Amino acid sequence: xxxxxxxxxNKIDDLKFQTESGITETIDDNYxxxxxxxxxxxxIEQLSNNENNSYEELKEVLNLVDLKEFVENFQLxxxxxxxxxxxxxxxxxxxxxxxxxxxxxxxxxxxxxPFVGKSGKLLDKILSFINLDRGNIxxxxxxxxxxxxxxxxxxxxxxxxxxxxxxxIEIMNPSIIVxxxxxxxxxxxxxxxxxxxxxxxWHEYLKxxxxxxxxxxxxxxxxxxxxxxxxxxxxxxxxxxxxxQSLKGGIIHDD
Ligand code: URA
Numbered sequence: 001x002x003x004x005x006x007x008x009x010n011k012i013d014d015l016k017f018q019t020e021s022g023i024t025e026t027i028d029d030n031y032x033x034x035x036x037x038x039x040x041x042x043x044i045e046q047l048s049n050n051e052n053n054s055y056e057e058l059k060e061v062l063n064l065v066d067l068k069e070f071v072e073n074f075q076l077x078x079x080x081x082x083x084x085x086x087x088x089x090x091x092x093x094x095x096x097x098x099x100x101x102x103x104x105x106x107x108x109x110x111x112x113x114p115f116v117g118k119s120g121k122l123l124d125k126i127l128s129f130i131n132l133d134r135g136n137i138x139x140x141x142x143x144x145x146x147x148x149x150x151x152x153x154x155x156x157x158x159x160x161x162x163x164x165x166x167x168x169i170e171i172m173n174p175s176i177i178v179x180x181x182x183x184x185x186x187x188x189x190x191x192x193x194x195x196x197x198x199x200x201x202w203h204e205y206l207k208x209x210x211x212x213x214x215x216x217x218x219x220x221x222x223x224x225x226x227x228x229x230x231x232x233x234x235x236x237x238x239x240x241x242x243x244x245q246s247l248k249g250g251i252i253h254d255d
Contacts, residue, residue, distance in 0.1 A: 054166070055163055057070060058070065058163055058164075058167050061167060061171075062171070063171060064089075064093055064171055064172075067088075067164070067167055067168060067171060068088045068089075070164070071086055071088055071144050071164055072086050072088075074164070076160050077145060077157060077161055078157070079103075079143065079145035079146065079147055079148075079153075079157055080145050082146075082148050083104070083109050083145040083146045084110060084146075085109055085110070085111070085112035086112065086144050086145065087104040087108050087109065087112055087113060087114050087141060087144050087145070087146070088112075088144060089114065089138060089139060089140040089168075090113045090114050090115070090134055090138075090139050090140075091134045091135075091136075091137050091138040091139045092134070092135055092136055092137065092138055092252065093138055093172070094252050094253045094255075095136055095137050095138040095172075095174070095251055095252060095253075096174050096175035096176060096247060096251050096252070096253060097132070097137045097138065097174060097175070097176050097178070097244065097251050098138050098139075098140070098169065098174035098176070098178070099115075099123075099137055099138070099139040099140070099178045099180055100140055100141065100165065100177060100178070100179055100180060100184045100188060101115060101139070101140070101181060101184055101219070102142055102143065102153065102180070102181050102182075102183040102184050103141050103142065103143035103145070103146060103147055103153055104141060104143070104144070104145065105117050105119070105146060105150050105221075106146070106150065107120075108120070108146065109145075109146040114139050114140060114141050115139055115220075118221075118224060119219065119220035119221040119224060120220070122220035122223060122224060123180070123220045126217075126220070126233055126237055127237075129234065129237050130237045130240060130241040130244075136251055136252065137251075138172060140165070140168055141184075142158065142162075142165050142183060142187050143158070143161050144161065144164065152183065153183060158183070158187055162187065165188070166207060169205065169207070169210075169212070170207070170210070173253075174212060175212070175213075175247055175251075176212070176213055176214075176240070176243055176244065176247070177205055177212050177214040177215070178214070178215050178216075178217060178240060179214055179215065179216040179217065180217060180219055180220070181195065181217075181218070181219025181221070181222065182194055182195040182219065184216075185198060185199075185214075185216035188205055189203050189204075189205070189214060189216070195216055195217075195218060195222075198216045199216045199217055199218060199232065199236060200232065200235065200236060200239070201215075202215055202239070203215075203216065213243065215236060215239060215240055215243070217233055217236045218232065218233050218236075220233075
């Protein structure tokens with residue numbers, strides 16, 4: 001396994017080695033800036049010229065069926081061209097518990113479903129520890145398309161797709177969001193702090209009048225590389241269990 005604490009003199013070489021080895025997350029906040037890619041595309045301009053940082057057509061989207069169709073027809077993200085499938089979501093659309101990961105990997109791209117590969121299997125194990133499964137949670141990703149070779153998504157890709165995940169949250173109206181991994185946590189919480197700093201505590205997703213408690217957890221792909229960190233995710237699972245127990249009327253919306 002590649003070392004995550006990198007010698008400062010060899011940052012670029014180390015980083016190349018790590019990304020080629022399939023590592024998709026930093027655990028040392030000092031290296032964050034190395035993962036930021038320049039963004040100068042017209043797609044970004046199109047988005048930032050836009051009043052609400054969203055897409056006009058998204059205003060008309062009011063349910064999951066329409067959002068899925070919007071995503072399947074979305075042409076502004078280059079990742080779509082290199083992926084085999086659009087990966088929209090899995091699980092129970094009536095759940096009050098929404099998990100948001102980073103982006104599909106190879107298996108997810110093949111099957112068109114989030115978290116079905118090795119890290120998905122570990123996530124399922126973590127969920128089962130607190131009596132959760134795809135029948136009572138809802139799960140999606142920040143990006144609906146696989147970055148080639150599972151590289152870290154660029155800033156541009158994240159910006160372009162962000163209005164989609166915002167809309168997804170608005171439609172789902174979850175009572176709790178679990179942010180799976182660093183990329184998802186940083187995007188949703190709009191923070192530069194790494195996952196090691198923010199996991200283990202509740203945070204808030206804020207958008208207009210919407211305030212939703214969010215729990216950032218380690219990405220299972222990271223835990224597969226660093227199994228000694230697994231005990232922390234079990235602790236986080238217990239935090240989640242406690243929060244679920246405080247929900248009135250269980251974790252499935254009645255309507
Ligand atoms: N990793 C993610 O963040 N999402 C997936 O769907 C699969 C792996």
